[in-house]
Every structure is written in structure tokens, then in C-alpha cells.
Amino acid sequence: MHAFADLLDRLIYTRSRNAKLKLIGEYLRATPDPDRGWAMAALTGDLDLPAVKSSTIRALIEERTDPVLFTMSRDFVGDTAETVALLWPEPEPLRAEALPGYDLRLSAVVERLAALSRSDAPAVLAAMLDRLEANERFALLKLATGGLRVGVSARLAKTALANAFDLDVDAVEEVWHGLAPPYEPIFAWGEGRGKQPTPADVPVFRPFMLAHPLEDGTVDLDRFAAEWKWDGIRVQLVHVAGETRLFSRAGDDITGAFPEIATHFATPGVLDGELLVRGEAQGHALGEGGGAASFNALQQRLGRKTVSKKMLADYPAFVRLYDLLFDAEADLRELPWEQRRGRLEAFAARLDPEYFDVSALIEAADFAALAELREGARSAAIEGVMLKRRDSAYVAGRRVGLWYKWKRDPLTADCVMMYAQRGNGRRSSFYSDYTFGCWNEAGELLPVGKAYSGFTDEELKWLDRFVRGNTVNRFGPVREVEKTLVLEVAFDSVHHSKRHKSGLAMRFPRISRIRRDKPAAEADTIATLESLIV
Template identity: 75%
Template sequence: MHAFAALLDSLIYTRGRNAKLKLIADYLLATPDPDRGWAMAALTGDLDLKGVKPALIRALIEERVDPVLFRMSRDYVGDTAETVALLWPAPVVPVDPEPLSITQVVDRLRHLSRTEAPAMLATMLDRSDAEERFALLKMATGALRIGVSARLAKTAFADAFGLDVEAVEEVWHGLSAPYPELFAWATGTGAQPTVADVPVFRPFMLAHGLEDARVDLADYAAEWKWDGIRVQIVHVAGQTRLYSRTGDDVTGSFPDVAAAFAETGAVDGELLVKGDAQGGEAASFNALQQRLGRKMVSAKMLADYPAFVRLYDILVDGDEDLRALKWTERRARLEAFVPRLDPDRFDISQVIDAADFTALEGIRAGSRDAAIEGVMLKRRDSPYTGGRRAGLWYKWKRDPLTADCVMMYAQRGSGRRSSYYSDYTFGCWTEEGELLPVGKAYSGITDEELRQLDKFVRNHTTGRFGPVREVEKTLVLEIAFDSIHTSTRHKSGVAMRFPRIARIRLDKPAAEADRIATLQNLIT
């Protein structure tokens, strides 16, 4: 664990991408199997130790130190793992001095039940120094948050062994940690893993924002950008898997979709939920959220929120890889492929018929469908390439909605914002004059605005509830959001999609902030 702890510590304090790549690559070259495989699983988010949850860690530390001291320290530090690592007391009874390895940690924790995990985790923490405890807790909870994406970790792996990162990404999700086949291939002691019999994930093609540019529709096709979650569906050798944009396997959350896809191939589309059990139109993202993140889906959930996929592209048809073809050729193949699928579960995203870009602007401006997020512009001769490539695909999100809201509560952020009150809950007025929360935001502001809002919170606090501060209801924030939906979970009855702070309205009295009825009129 010591070497892995040193790696995490170095990554936290390293800013440059190339420097981070070298740190990870050097670690992988110097570390034996299977430790380096488990380290890669931790760095890429593929390590799941189900017996260890944040509540367990909080319970362990509060048994050993004053709970008030822990909570105050956590509030100041902004990270549970770091706080516990620093506060954990030396054991009263001497413990085994032999250092722990990553493999020992994983082997002992991944098969434990939640009742067995506390004693084992406590023993490991007793055997570790502060740096090792930090690494152990980060790894155990699966929330490293050290500025390293899964893609960057895979790039570092490829750099370390002189491999093509796209070839690594191609087979990654068909393999299991600690990836013995991958390291055997990397070190020249084994063959390259293939995709012939495994439904592997292929990197999504992504888009740049359109900004203020205009394109010629003779060169670009326009499609709606649907407001669901992007998925890739792969069927090979009798197996079907659904992958999210980040490559996570979400098949378990959508067994109905997986069961309906039995054609050998791989497609790219938007996972949506139908507006009602009999209709075919897409419901808002709020309906889809009822299905997200569930490892077990009940029959009632399947019936109440039937999922379907609106297809954008086809990557593989049978055993033929189509990604090198032009978009126009792939589109023709997709249109021939879709009729072979269950029409209740799959349809195709239609191309928008617009004479020119000016006409497209009018069509986009007039659309407020709850399931439409904007417009995609795809170069007609573009191949399907992983990642973002300049000039090929653009996303043109519709203009955000805005509302003037009153700050109600604030909470400290995490990471570099842990010293500031940077997470704000805001509300709007009922017709009776009651202020009810309608959302929470922490993005959209500059560092100077952050300091300004932090100062307001500290000088206008009226109540304290653990880490939360209630403030005087006098400051208006203009909130931008993509859409708004009915919500039974919130007392206000509404929920915003992607709220962020557009500006601080020092010029506007709180009494003149928007009413909830105004927000309800924006629901589509």
C-alpha cells in the first residue's frame, strides 16, 4: 500500500497532465502483478468493495475520537478519507508490523459482508500510517477524486508499455480486474485480447460545442439531441451489455432493454423512458432518473417507467466494424438495422429537415419538448472516432431557462473549495409568500464571486445545522437551468435540470424574486 499511497499523494499535488501520466506509468512499470492491476481498477473506478460504505467509516472513527471533533474537522478539511486518516488514533495493542499490499486489502475486503467489514477495516487502519490510511479509504469507497479520469489512467497504461490507447480501451471493459490478460499482453508474455467473443465497450464519439459558429447543412446533418443518457448496446456470442458514456456497465439497471437486443452488433443511442406505458414519446429526464443507478429493478418499476433507446449511430453490424465509414454510409446501415429490432424498445433519431442554417435556427428556437436538449450537427463524411475531433460533430444546446431565486442555505464544498461556502440551496415564493427550495447549485461563478458569496454566508448566518448554514433571505441569484420538471420529492413540486448560477442580483430585492407558479409554467 505504501507505493500506491505515495502515488495518490503525488497525483493530488501534480497539475500537469503529462506529469500525471508519467507518475502512473512509472508506478505500473515498478509494481508487480496483481498489485498494479488492482491499482488500475481503483484509478479507473472499476473496484467495488461493497462491504465498505462511508457510513461505516464514520461509525468507526466516531467510536475512537470525539464525534464533534470529527465532524468539525470534516467540515474544515472537506474530505472524509483525509480527515479519518489524520485523526485515526494509534492502536492500544501492538499490531502486525508487516506492510499491507493492495492485493491483501482487496482480497480481504471484497468478499466480506457489511457485518464483517468493520472489524477487518479497523485492523487494516491500525496497521497503516496516515498516507496509507488515506489511500486505503479512498480505494475502499471507490471515490478517489484525485484529478485522474479513467481515460487518463488508461492512457498512462498505454504509454508505459508502448501500446495504442484505443486498442486498450477497445478490450478494457470485457476484462476483469486485476486484468492479467492485459498485463500479459503489455509485457509480451501473452496474446492481445480480442473482441471476438466478448461484448466490449468502444469509446464514444463526442462533440464540441458549436459556440457562435455557423455550418453549411450541405456538409452537416442535423439531429435532435435527446435528454436521456447516452448508451452503447453491444451483442456478441449471445451476450448483451449496455454501457454508459464513461464505459460503466449499466445492463443491470435496464434488463428490459438488454433482453430486447439480440442482433449481433454495436449501436450508439440515447436511453429514454416513455411518457406513458402505451405511448411512444419520450418523457423528461426526471422520469428516467427513477431507473438510474438501480442494481435491482422491480416489475412495478419496469411497468411504470418502460425504457427504450433512440438510436443515433451503428458501430458494428454482425462481425463488420463500420466505424471507418462515412456518417452517411453508417446512417444507411443503421436505417436497415433498426427494423430488425423490437419497435417497442428501439427507434431511430430522425434527421431534422431544414433548408439552411437560418431555418435550423428557427426550428431549434421553437422547440421546448421536455426530452429535447438541443441539436447535434454531424459532418456527413465523418468516420466514428473515439473522443472529440475538431470539425466533425458539434452539439448546439438550446438556450437555458432562467429564474431569479433567493439563497436559503449554504454548505462548504469539497477539494479546493472545502474552505468556502460554495454549495447553495435557493428557493422561490409561493402565492402565500412562503419561500420553498427549488434547487441547489455550486457552479457558474468565478473565484471572485465565490469569495463574495462566502463572505455573505458568514456575515448573514441565522442558523446552523451541522455543516449547513441557514442565511438571511435577502440575496437573489439568477439561476440558469436546462429544463424544469414536476417533482413529488420536493415540497415546491418542481425540480430543475442542471441548475447553475448565472449571476448575483445585488440590484434585485428578495421580495421580487420569481414565484413557483412561474416555474410551473415552464414545465413542458
Template identity: 55%
Template sequence: MKAFAALLDRLSFEPRRLVKEKLVLEYLAATPDPDRGYALAALAGALTFRHAKPAILRGLISERSDPRLFELSYDFVGDLSETIALMWPIDDAGSDLNGSSDALALSDVVHQLQAAGKTDLPGLLTYWLSRLDETGRWALLKLVTGGLRIGVSARSAKVAVARLGEVDPSEVEEVWHGLEPPYQPLFDWVEGRGPKPSYSDPAPFRPAMLAHPFNFEKDGPALNVAEHQIEWKWDGIRVQAAAGRDEEGRHVARLYTRTGDDISAAFPDLLEHLAFDGALDGELLVMRDGKVAAFSDLQKRLNRKTVGAKLLREFPAALRAYDLLAEGGEDLRPLPLSERRPRLERFVGEIGSPRIDLSAVLPLTTLEELAVARSDPAAYLKGPDAEAVEGLMIKRRDTAYLTGRPKGPWYKWKREPHLIDAVLMYAQRGHGKRSSFYSDYTFGVWTQTGVGADDPSLVPVGKAYFGFTDEELKQIDRFVRANTVNRFGPVREVTQKPDGGLVLEVAFEGLNRSPRHKSGLAMRFPRISRLRWDKPASEADTLETLEALLPSGSS
């Protein structure tokens, strides 16, 4: 447990992805089984404990400290696990687990947490928390809640495992879903002690091929458009639909995100249309009467373990197919796109489902035509779907379906984002390395009667927590602390006067009506573009300006 705590501590302060992967690799190489397997599961988000809830942790610390002091401390620190780890009182037996790194094995912690009943958990956690050091307590609580927040993705953890031997990370991803912690067969394979784990799942995940952003000035001159397949980039989420029959003849179908997360349970209405033997790569969308709905509609279906009849009826899921990865047990990924595309067209036609259609290939032959289509999809895409286009996909026709993000074969050329000037209204502390800064911002625009009225008013239109540099973060944090006018728990309200507020230039991908927001609007991917110290708050945009950006037909 001590080595695992030290790893998490190092990872939480390390910003570089490659260094993080190196730290994980060194830990996996030095740590015995099964501890390293459970650590890998924690890093990959594959460990859950049924009864471990934040409410239990809050209850334990509230019994041992002044509730008001805890709330103030939590407000300052910004992270529940770190706050409890710092405030937990140590009794006379506190040295029991501190003297030896082997005193408490990570595997013992996992086994006991998995076996503990709801009434057993508080006593178990109390025993450990009272005997671990500060870093150990923090790591334990991170493990229990599952919210590591240390900047290590499941993909990075799998890359580190592959680097233990001479194994391609994509091979690790392909067998991952057939394994369970502590992954002994996986370690035996990558370290050369055993065979590649067998995985007979008829609907496996196949690692996705990703695209690089297209730079017009840098990549444009060398691009031969005739050698590429041009498609729209749709405003949904990239998914993989896999289906087939198991050894007993039962049909199995699954829907995966591009990172391999199984989201089948949230989309049973689409799953019942995967009556084929193969794997499709495509875009998950909500569609009504043949029209692609706003991304905000799709968001209502995401991150759900179950979905009710009303959501199924009002937000029907559909798949727009980009590629065919497998058919009838044949792996098509080694084939060039020029051969996969005709097979995809035939495959989708044979499915004959109203929930699965084909991503169109655009008849564009010059870079100039690409530029026009990207900036004005309606010029090429007749009908309502033009408003659901994010940009263009540019794919070499002679390229196989390659794992990861190879440079050159695929490009994505997204449309320029919308920009508005908004006023900072509220700020909240961040998490992890940002826990000492106010880094999560709510911003607003003036109502139509706001600027120049007797009682100017702002209405919130979005939240953002990225897009700024570390130096700009410090500048905003200083502004928040110096201009706080009210506090609501961990949130600070800042001055919003026309002559005294902070103007933020906000970039976002799209805008839609939303009854869940006070403004009636919802932004797609808002982020801070730059700080407008030069502009008075009175010159920020109005709600009327944003409403003019709504897609036609919004009501």
C-alpha cells in the same frame, strides 16, 4: 501502499487533467505488479469490497473519540476519510508500517479486504489505521469506501495505461471489459511483452464518438450544411446497445453508458428487445404512447442495480437509434456516415421493436434554418416530442465513426439555457479540495404571496455546486460564514430577508413537475451563472415565474 497514498495525495491537489494523467503514468511505470494493477482498478472504479461500509468506519472512530467532536470535525473538514485520518489516535506500535515504503503492499491490502468477513473487517482496519501515517490512513479509507473523489476519470486512467506503450486508448477500452484486476495481460501487451488480450465477448463495448459544442460565430461561416446530417439532440442519456451470440450459441445483450459502464441490470425491459447481432449507438429515453417523457422520469431508472415491476410499468425504457456500429460481426465504424445511415434504417426496421426507433434526419439546408430549429423545435417537429429536444446534432456525412472527440466531424448545438434569479438558502461544505469551503448551494424563489406579504417566504427549487470561479467561491463562502442564521449538521442556513439575502442567477436546461420536491418542480442541470450582488433578494423570481416555464401539458 505508501506510493499509492502519495499518488492520491498529489492527484487530489492537481486541477489539470493532463498533469493528472502524467502522474498516473509515472506511477504505473515505476510501480511493480500487481500493486499497479490494483491501483489502476481503484482509479477506474473497478474495486469493491463487500463488507466495507461507511457505517463501520464511523463506528471505529466513535469508539476512539468524542462523538460530538467527531461531528464538529466532520462538519469542518467535509470528508469522512480525511476526518477519520486526522483524528485517528496512534498507539505505541504506530511506527510498524511507517519506516519502509514496502512495509504494506497495496496488493496485500486488497487481498485481505476481499477475503475478510464482516466480523473480521473492523479488526483489520484498526490494525492498519493505527500503523499508517496520516496520508496512508486517508488513502486506505478512500480505497475501502471506493469514493476517491480526486478528479481522475476511468477514461483518464485508461489513457495513462495506453501511454505506457504505443497503444491507442480506444484499444484499451475495447478489451477492458474482458479483463480483471490486476490486469497483468493488459500491462504485458501495452509494454510489448505479450499479445493483445483476446476478447471474445459477443456484446463488447465500443468507445463512443463525441461532439464538440457548436459556436455560431466561429464555426458557422465555414459550415456547409448540405455536407452534414442534422438530427435532434434528445434529452436522455447516450448509450450503446450491443448484442450477439457467444461461442455456445447463447444470446448475449448489454446496455452501456457512453463511458462503458454496464447498466443492463437497470433496464431489463429494453434488454429483452435487443434481439439482434450488432451494436447501436443511441439515446436512452422513457417513452409513453410514443411521447418522450421528461428527463426526471428517466432519472428514476438510473443508478439502480435492480428495478421493480412498478418502475418498469410506469417508466418504460426505449432507445432512439443514432448510428449502427456493427452488424453480424462486421465492424461498420470505418464506413462514412453516408453509408452507415441507410444500413441503420434497414436494421431498425428489421428489428421491428416498439422500444427501438430511429432518430430522424432533418431536412435543413441553411444555417438560418438550423438556428430556427435549434431555438424553436416545435417549428419543425410537430407533436409533443418538441419539449424533449435539447438542441441539434450536426454530423459530417463523409466521416467514419471515430473514437473520442475529434475536432470538426460532429458538433452539438444546444438550446440556450433558462435563467432565473434565486435566493441562496442553505450551503454545505464540499469535498476534496473544496472541503474547506461552503460550495454546495440550495437556492429558492419567493412564493406567489412571498414578496410584499407580511411574512415573506422562500421555497427551495434546486441545488448547484458548479458554474462559479474560484474567486466567486471564496466570495460566497465569506457571505455564508458572515450571514449564518442556523446550523443543521454540515449545513448552514443563511439570511433570507428580502433586503439581506444573496441573489444567484441560475441557469438550467429544463423544468418538470416533481412531487418529491417541496416546490413541486425539478430542474435539469442547474448551475450558478453569476452572482447578483447588485440585486436585492426582494427582486428574485417567484414560483409563479418558474411554473410558467413548465412544458405544456405538465400537471
């Protein structure tokens, strides 16, 4: 556990990407199986220890220290695991050798926590914490609850593994989701002790091809094809050896949440598409959203392990297909986009049209005409335009010059700051998360969204001073402020929502400007936002 804790500690204080890659690589080369495999599972978000919840940890620390002290410390530090690790009483003597009975190797800790019931978890977790130093306690708590937040993405961790053993990162990514932690076949391959794992007869995830934002400039429509960028979630459909899997963009298996899609995809192959919920309007007309409802409707289905019959009926899902990676056993990824598109259309013709269709191409005489069509794209299900080079192979990740995403311009509204909360990590000392509202007909200010991005570091310092100097009430870590500051908020769309008092919810809100020049009374109204719903 000590080596893993040291790795996390170093990663937290390392900003350089290359330095992070080196740290992880050195750890993986020096650490034996299965510890290094469980470390990779933690770094990539593939570790699930359901017996330990945040509430369990809070209850344990409140038994051992003043609950008010813990609350105040947590508010200041901004991270529960770090706060508990620092406040946890130091046993005498400290080290585990003097408190026998627990194997505190990383693999042993993971295996023991994975086998626990929720009722047994508190006692076992507390005994482990009693045997560890502060940085090890932090690592244990992060491990137990997930979400390490050490500035390492899953892709970065896999890149570090590939670099450490001179492997191709795309080859590692391709078989990753077909293997279970602690990934011993990958390490055996990397060290020359075993063969390269293959995805044969296993429904595994392949890395998606991604697009660069189209900033200023144009593309030649003779060389690029255009299609709508649909506002759902990107999915990969895999059917191999009689098994079907749905994977999210992050490679998570979401098959259980969309059983109707899995049931009706029984044709061997691998497809790339957008998961959507069907709206009332059918067909492919732009004004109807191509038969798709807003992302808000899709959210009702996300994050569920099982789905009720009512949910299936109220929010019927379908997949709008973008690309064909495999046609049965034939790997098409090296083919140019135009050839894959033809194969996709033929493949899709064999699928049930109630659950699958092909994303239509946009016909435009030139780029100016396409820009005009994009400007009018305010359907609830359309985010903008995708531009794909006609001769492009399907390659993992973002490759310059192949695919571009040209999102529609965001909507904006002038809102009034209502509440603020401290951030996490390096923002834990700043009030950086802001709830804002608009006026209703009765002159009440009702919350319409929350944002924690879009501003510079200097603007963050100014906003933090405003919150501290204009606080009128406190609710735990949340401060209510005087309703005097107007924020211009950019957002992708707005939808009806029963979960919010205003009846509205913004999609992807971010602060685009601080309107110190505008009186709060002149901020926008709920009615104005409602007029933007499509």
C-alpha cells in the same frame, strides 16, 4: 500499500495533466502484478468493495476520538477519509512489522476487503488502520469507499497506462470492459509477454464518439446532417455470441436496470443510441417529444440493479438509435456517417419498434432555418441539435470538426439563496454549495434547486463572505442565511418532483449571475417556474 498511498498523495498536489500521466506511468512500470492492476481499478472507478460504508468509518473514528471534534474537523477539512486518516490514533510502535498478522500489500488489502461481510468489516478495517501511517490510512479509506477524487478520470488513467507501455489508448479502451481487475492480460500485452486481448466473442464496450460544443459560428448543411439531441442517457448496445450488454457513456454495465431492452436486442451488432422513457404521446412530432418523456421520468429507472414489474409498466424504456458501429461481425466505424446511417436504418427495421427507433433527421433549408427550429425546441425530451459531418468516420473521443452539439439556450430564474454548505477538495474551506428557492402564493420561500458551479473564483470568495456574515442558523455543516441575496440561476429544464417541498426540480442548475441589485421580494415565483414545464 505505501507506493499506492504515495501515488495518490502526489496526484492530489499535481495540477498538470502531463505530470499526472508521468506519475501514473512510473508507478505502473515499477509496480508488479497484481498490485498495479488493482491500482488501475481504483483510479478508473472499477473497484467495488461493498462491505465498507461511510457509516462504518464514522462509527470507528467516533469510538476513538471525540465525536464533536470529528464533526468539526470533517466540516473544516471537507473530506471524511482525510479527516479520519489524520485523527486516527497512532499505535506504538507505528509500523506493521511490529503488528504481525496482516499483509498490507495493495492486492492483499483489496482481496481481503472484497471477501468481508458487513459485520466483519469494522474490526478488519480498524486493524489495518492501526498498522498504517496517515497517508496510507487515507489511501486505504479512499480505496474502501471508492471515489478517489485525485483529479484523475478513467480516460486519463488508461492514457497513462497506454503511454507507459507504448500502446494505443483506444485499443486499451476497447477491451477494458471485457476484462476483470487486476487486468493482467493488458500488462502482459504491454510488456510483450502476451498477445493483444481482443473483443472476439465477448460483449465489450467501445469508446463513444463525442461532440464539441458549437460556439459562435455556423456549419454548411450540405456537409453536415442535423438531428435532435435527446435528453436521456447515451447507451451502447452490444450483442455478441448470444449475449447482450447495455453500457453507459462511462462504460458501466447497466443491463440489469433495463432488462426489457436487453431481452429484445438479440441481433448481432453494436449500436449507439439514447436511452429514454416513453411518454404518453407517440410518434415523432417535435411538440410531442418524439414519444419520449422527460429526463425526470428516466431518473426513476437509473441506478437500480433490479427493476420491479410496476416500474417496468410505469416507466417503459426504449432506445432512440444514433449510429451503427458493428453489423454482425462487420466493423463499420471507418465508413463515412452517411453509409453508416443507411446501414443503421436497415438494421433497425429488424428490431422491435416498441423498444427501438431511429433518431429522425431534421429537414432545414439552411442554417438560419435550423436555428429557428432549435429556438422552438422546448420539448421535455430535447436538449438541442446534433450536427454530424456526413463523411465522418466513427472515432473515439472528441475530434475537432466532425460532430458538434448545439444545445438550446438555458432557461433562467431569479432565486433567493436559502442555505449554504462547504464544498469538497480545494473548496473545502469555502461555502460553495448553495440551495435556493422561489416564492409561493402564500409568500413562503420554498427550495427549488441546489448549485455549486457557474461562478468565478472571485465570486466564490464574495459568496463565502456573504454566507459567513449573514448566517442565521446552523444545521451541522449547513448554514441557513438571511433571505436577501438573489441569484440568477440557469438550468436546462424544470420538472414536477414529489421529493421536493416546492414540487419542482431543476435539471443542471448553475449560478449565472449574482443579482446584488435586485430585492429578494422581486425574485421569481413557483408559478413562474411551473409555467416553464413542458
